[in-house]
Amino acid sequence: MTSSDRSGVLPLDISEPVRPSTSPEPPSSTPAVRLAASDGEPAPAARADPDRLHSRCDLQFDPTVAHPARVYAYWLGGKDTYAADRQAAEEVIRLRPAVVASARANRAFLARVVRFLAADCGIRQFLDIGTGLPAPDSTHQVAQDVAPQCRVVYVDNDPVVMAHARALLTSTAAGACDYIQADVRDSGTILAGAAVTLDLTKPVGVLLLAVLHFVPDSDDPAGVVATLAGGLAPGSFIAISHLTADLAPEQVGAAAQAYNALAPVAVTPRTHAQVSGLFGGLPLLAPGVVPACEWRPDIGAVAQPCDLHAGVACLPRGRR
Numbered sequence: 020m021t022s023s024d025r026s027g028v029l030p031l032d033i034s035e036p037v038r039p040s041t042s043p044e045p046p047s048s049t050p051a052v053r054l055a056a057s058d059g060e061p062a063p064a065a066r067a068d069p070d071r072l073h074s075r076c077d078l079q080f081d082p083t084v085a086h087p088a089r090v091y092a093y094w095l096g097g098k099d100t101y102a103a104d105r106q107a108a109e110e111v112i113r114l115r116p117a118v119v120a121s122a123r124a125n126r127a128f129l130a131r132v133v134r135f136l137a138a139d140c141g142i143r144q145f146l147d148i149g150t151g152l153p154a155p156d157s158t159h160q161v162a163q164d165v166a167p168q169c170r171v172v173y174v175d176n177d178p179v180v181m182a183h184a185r186a187l188l189t190s191t192a193a194g195a196c197d198y199i200q201a202d203v204r205d206s207g208t209i210l211a212g213a214a215v216t217l218d219l220t221k222p223v224g225v226l227l228l229a230v231l232h233f234v235p236d237s238d239d240p241a242g243v244v245a246t247l248a249g250g251l252a253p254g255s256f257i258a259i260s261h262l263t264a265d266l267a268p269e270q271v272g273a274a275a276q277a278y279n280a281l282a283p284v285a286v287t288p289r290t291h292a293q294v295s296g297l298f299g300g301l302p303l304l305a306p307g308v309v310p311a312c313e314w315r316p317d318i319g320a321v322a323q324p325c326d327l328h329a330g331v332a333c334l335p336r337g338r339r
């Protein structure tokens with residue numbers, strides 16, 4: 020058994036401390052930082068400005084501050100966590116024990132969506148925004164299991180996540196993986212960076228899983244999705260999963276409040292109507308926006324309580 024089998028999150032020893040981006044500042048002027056290309060060569064952006072790459076990636080980070088990716092990894096059974104992450108994660112578990120099942124349901128949703136898009140819809144390009152720490156059944160693994168030539172671009176605003184991704188999320192020879200450090204709110208940077216690896220004139224499967232609840236209303240998450248959608252070809256898909264308090268308003272509300280008191284990046288649970296609104300009226304695939312575990316579940320799967328709404332929309336052909 021590998022340690023990834025045991026923990027659910029793949030291990031990586033980053034001996035040099037790096038600092039995750041904890042600032043929720045809108046990053047509109049932040050250039051994308053590309054960490055590696057699939058062939059092991061630095062990609063053009065990194066080659067063009069190695070000093071900037073170094074300065075962005077070789078930063079100190081503060082392990083006394085809980086971080087979204089590591090807290091989530093803890094719920095998935097991961098070991099790459101610090102006391103502050105475990106404290107925040109345990110406090111949420113205390114107030115809403117179903118958070119663990121919800122995190123697992125979200126990962127299972129990711130795998131089902133990617134498999135569906137690759138196998139049933141012929142999607143060969145994926146843009147995974149808000150990657151998280153590497154875990155089994157990552158986007159490129161699922162996609163390349165279906166079609167080894169699939170190309171995947173991972174995006175996260177946390178340089179630690181990107182360092183792990185670069186080391187562990189590696190492509191088949193036939194396909195490609197690329198890594199962009201950028202904020203989900205910076206659609207222009209993401210699309211420009213993704214275009215280095217993906218052909219944006221062809222359909223792309225965009226994943227926005229468990230990330231938009233880190234975008235406050237004041238930063239217009241629906242506008243973020245709309246801007247991304249505006250840069251995609253007809254026939255593309257957008258998958259969203261998002262924290263909700265609909266099933267257990269008091270418990271999830273208390274848990275979110277506790278989390279927000281302990282972590283620098285706040286979460287905003289949203290209702291079914293609000294999560295549906297993030298798709299901006301794009302046509303939703305059946306069954307629409309539902310608890311993540313109810314989105315096209317595997318045959319025989321037993322539904323668990325799940326505090327994430329999830330759905331997948333398509334960009335109709337003939338649009339643009």
Ligand SMILES: C[S@@+](CC[C@H](N)C(=O)[O-])C[C@H]1O[C@@H](n2cnc3c(N)ncnc32)[C@H](O)[C@@H]1O
Nearest residue numbers: 088091149150151175176177202203228229233
């Ligand atoms: C809960 S994890 C979800 C990981 C993965 N998408 C999944 O569903 O399993 C959230 C991830 O989003 C990232 N994130 C949070 N806010 C972000 C932002 N504004 N821009 C880009 N990434 C962000 C965090 O660093 C973290 O890696």
